[in-house]
Amino acid sequence: MNSNNILPVEAYVDPDFFALEQQHIFSNTWAFAGLVEDLAKPGDYLTVQAGLNNLLIIKDDNADLVAYHNMCRHRGTALLAGKGEHLKKITCPYHDWTYHLSGELIALPKARNEFPDIRKDCLSLKSANVGVWRGMIWVHPDPNSISLQDWFGPMEKELGPHKVESLIEFKDSVVIEEINANWKVIVENYIDHYHLAQLHAGTLNMYNHKKAQFGFVGKHFKFWEPLTDEYQRNLLQNAASPLVYQASQQNIGVWVPMLFPGIGLAELESSWSVFHIIPISPSKSRVIVRTKMKDCGALDYFKQSVSSAGFWGKKIKPKNSSYDQRHPLGSADFLQEDIYICEQLQRSFTSPQFEFGPSASLGEQPVRQHQQLVWNIIKPYWKLN
Numbered sequence: 001m002n003s004n005n006i007l008p009v010e011a012y013v014d015p016d017f018f019a020l021e022q023q024h025i026f027s028n029t030w031a032f033a034g035l036v037e038d039l040a041k042p043g044d045y046l047t048v049q050a051g052l053n054n055l056l057i058i059k060d061d062n063a064d065l066v067a068y069h070n071m072c073r074h075r076g077t078a079l080l081a082g083k084g085e086h087l088k089k090i091t092c093p094y095h096d097w098t099y100h101l102s103g104e105l106i107a108l109p110k111a112r113n114e115f116p117d118i119r120k121d122c123l124s125l126k127s128a129n130v131g132v133w134r135g136m137i138w139v140h141p142d143p144n145s146i147s148l149q150d151w152f153g154p155m156e157k158e159l160g161p162h163k164v165e166s167l168i169e170f171k172d173s174v175v176i177e178e179i180n181a182n183w184k185v186i187v188e189n190y191i192d193h194y195h196l197a198q199l200h201a202g203t204l205n206m207y208n209h210k211k212a213q214f215g216f217v218g219k220h221f222k223f224w225e226p227l228t229d230e231y232q233r234n235l236l237q238n239a240a241s242p243l244v245y246q247a248s249q250q251n252i253g254v255w256v257p258m259l260f261p262g263i264g265l266a267e268l269e270s271s272w273s274v275f276h277i278i279p280i281s282p283s284k285s286r287v288i289v290r291t292k293m294k295d296c297g298a299l300d301y302f303k304q305s306v307s308s309a310g311f312w313g314k315k316i317k318p319k320n321s322s323y324d325q326r327h328p329l330g331s332a333d334f335l336q337e338d339i340y341i342c343e344q345l346q347r348s349f350t351s352p353q354f355e356f357g358p359s360a361s362l363g364e365q366p367v368r369q370h371q372q373l374v375w376n377i378i379k380p381y382w383k384l385n
Contacts, residue, residue, distance in 0.1 A: 004359035006371035011378075012182040012349050018282040020378050025261050027051030030151050032263045032276050033130075033137040035290065036165060038083065039065065043101075046083035049278075053141040055128050056080055058087060060101045067130035067139050072097050073105060073123040090125070099125055135164030135292075136274065152259070158222035160255040160267035161245045167272055167292035175289040179339050181346040183279040186287065187262050187370060189342050190275070191221050194363025199341060202317030203334035206231040207254060216369050219260035226253040227269065231311075238311040241270040241304050242294040260373065270294075283346055289335075 011017050031050035038046055039059040047056050047070050056070040056079060070078050072092040079090050079099075089106070090099040098107040103125040111118060129140040131148035138148055179186060189195070196209045205228070212225035231238055232252060255267040264275035273291040280286055294300075316332050323330030328340035348354050359368055 004364075004368060005356035006368055006375050007184070009349055009354065009356070011371075011374070012185060012346065013282050015282055017378065017382065018182075018279065020381050021279065021374070022051045024377050024381065025051070025374065026279065027053055027141055028145075029261055030129075030138045030140045030145070030148060031055075032274065033057055033139045035169065035274075035292075036132055036135055036137060037169070039137065041085065043087040044083075044085045045080060045087050047078075047080055048139060050128075050139060050141050053128070054078060055139050055141065056090075056125075057130055057137060057139055058090075058101055065130045065132070065137065066102065067128035068103055068125035069128060069141070071126075073125065074108070079125075103127065134159070135167075152220070154217045155220050155222065155257060155259070158217060158224070158255070158257060159265070160272075162267050162272050163245070164272055164292065166295065167244060168295045169290060169292045173291055175287075175291075175335075177287045177289075177335070177339060178280075179285050179287055179342060180283060181285060181342040182282055183262055183277050183285045184371070184374065185342045185345055186277050186285055186338075187258060187264075188367045189338055190256075190264050191223070191258050191366040191370060192364055193223075193366065194360040195341075199319060199337055200334050202319055203332060203337060206315060214366060216366065219373055221258040221260075221366055221370065223256040223258075224253055225256075231315075235269065237307045239270045239304060240308050240312060242296055242300050243270055244272060244292075244294050245269075258370075260370075 027050065031048060033048040033055075034046055034057075038044070039057065042059050042061050042063055045056060045058040047054060049055075054070040055067055057065060057067045060066050070080060072079055072094065074092065074095055074097050077092055077094040079092055080087075087101065089101065091097070096109050097105065100106050105120040105123045105125075108115065108118075108120075127143040129143050129145045129148075131138055133148050133152050140146075191214075193209070193212055193214060196204055196207075196212075208226045208228050212223065214221070214223040216222070226232070227235065235243070235252070252269070254269065256265065258264045262277035262279075264277070266273040266275060271291050271293050273289055276288045276290075278286040278288065318325065318332040319329040319337055321330065325331055328336040331337070
C-alpha cells in the first residue's frame with residue numbers, strides 16, 4: 001500500500017531532524033511571545049525561546065517594545081529569565097556588565113585596568129525584531145526579518161471580527177499541557193478536518209463540520225465553520241458564556257487557524273484563545289493555551305451559565321461512555337481527547353511494524369500540505385539515504 005505521507009517517520013522521532021527544525025524553522029519565523037497586556041508598563045519584560053535563540057523583550061522608557069538576544073556581549077551569559085517589571089537597566093549577573101534599556105553597554109567593572117582599549121559603542125546588545133499583531137506580541141531573531149504585516153497580512157481576511165485587546169484573560173485561566181508527542185503530530189491533529197466528526201462527536205457537535213471551509217494561505221492554515229442550526233437558533237440563550245463579537249446571520253461561526261509553524265488560534269463565539277505549541281524534544285511538546293473572554297460582570301457570566309446549562313447538559317457527551325470519566329475518551333473534554341490520540345500515535349512511530357496508511361483526500365489534505373511546508377525547508381539539509 002502506498003502512503004500519502006510526505007514526511008519520513010524519522011521526522012517525528014529523530015533528534016537530528018528535530019535539531020534541523022530548530023535551526024531552520026523555529027529560528028527563522030515569527031514566534032509568539034505573549035499578549036500585549038503582559039508588557040503593560042515601562043520596565044516590564046519577558047523572555048522567550050525562538051528556536052535556538054533566547055530573546056528578551058522590554059517595554060522601554062518611551063513605552064515602545066524593544067527586543068534583544070538575551071546574552072551578555074562579554075561571555076554570553078543570559079541576562080534575565082522569565083518575566084518581571086520595574087527594569088531600569090540590564091545588568092549581567094556574571095560580571096555586572098550593564099546595559100541601558102536601549103541596548104547600549106554603559107558600564108563594566110574595572111574597565112580602565114581590565115579593558116583599557118574597549119569600545120563600549122561596539123558592544124551593544126544584539127537586536128531582534130518585535131511587533132504587535134492582533135493583540136499579541138511577536139518576536140523574530142533576525143532584526144531584518146520579513147515584517148510582521150507581510151508575514152500575517154494575507155491571513156487578515158481569514159480571521160474573525162474579534163477585538164482581541166478589548167477582551168480579558170481571567171486570573172489562573174492559563175492551561176499548560178505537557179504532551180508526549182512531536183510538535184508536528186499536534187499541529188497535524190489541529191488541522192485535520194477528517195477527525196472532527198469522529199473523535200469529537202460528543203464534544204464539538206455544536207459546529208457544522210460538513211460546511212467547514214479550510215485551506216492554506218501561504219504557510220498559514222485558515223479554517224472557518226458555522227454553528228449548527230440547533231445551536232444558532234437560540235444562541236443568546238445557548239452560548240456557554242457571553243458572546244465576544246456581534247454576530248450576524250451571514251458570518252456567525254468560528255475561526256480556527258494554525259499560524260506557521262505551530263501557533264493556533266480559536267476565535268469562537270464566546271471566547272478567543274491562542275494555542276501555543278512549543279517543541280521540547282522529538283517526542284515531547286508543551287502546549288500553552290491562553291483564553292480571553294468578554295469584559296463584563298460576574299453576574300452576566302452567572303446568568304449565561306444558568307440559561308445555557310440545559311443545552312450543554314444534553315449536548316456534551318464522552319467519546320465512549322464505557323470509559324471512566326477520568327479516561328480521556330470518557331472525559332467529555334475535547335482537549336483531553338486530542339492529547340490522548342496524539343500520544344497514542346507518537347508511541348506507534350517506534351514500532352518495527354509501523355507504516356503510514358492512506359490519507360483522506362479532502363479531510364487530511366491540510367496535514368499533507370503542512371508536511372510539505374516542513375519538508376521543503378528541511379529536505380536540503382536532511383541525510384537522505
